[in-house]
Amino acid sequence: MSIPIIDEVVERLSIMPQPLQMQVLEFVRTLVEVELRGASGQELLRFAGSIPTDDLQLMNQAIEQDCTRVDLNEW
DSSP states (O other): OOHHHHHHHHHHHHTSOHHHHHHHHHHHHHHHHHHHHSOOHHHHGGGTTOSOHHHHHHHHHHHHHHTTOOOTTOO
């Protein structure tokens, strides 16, 4: 992590009113929690090959068939 970024954040926080400082703190806590909930690629490797080939082909066909069309009335 870059120290200049941390220094700038601290500098800007120091001139903010306390309610805004609390908002920043809560935001940072949320970011850390989101990062910690994820799974590493290494953990996900155990699922590799678990979808049957026939199912993968069906999914691929559906993607190719439906993802190339645009429904202008969808929204």
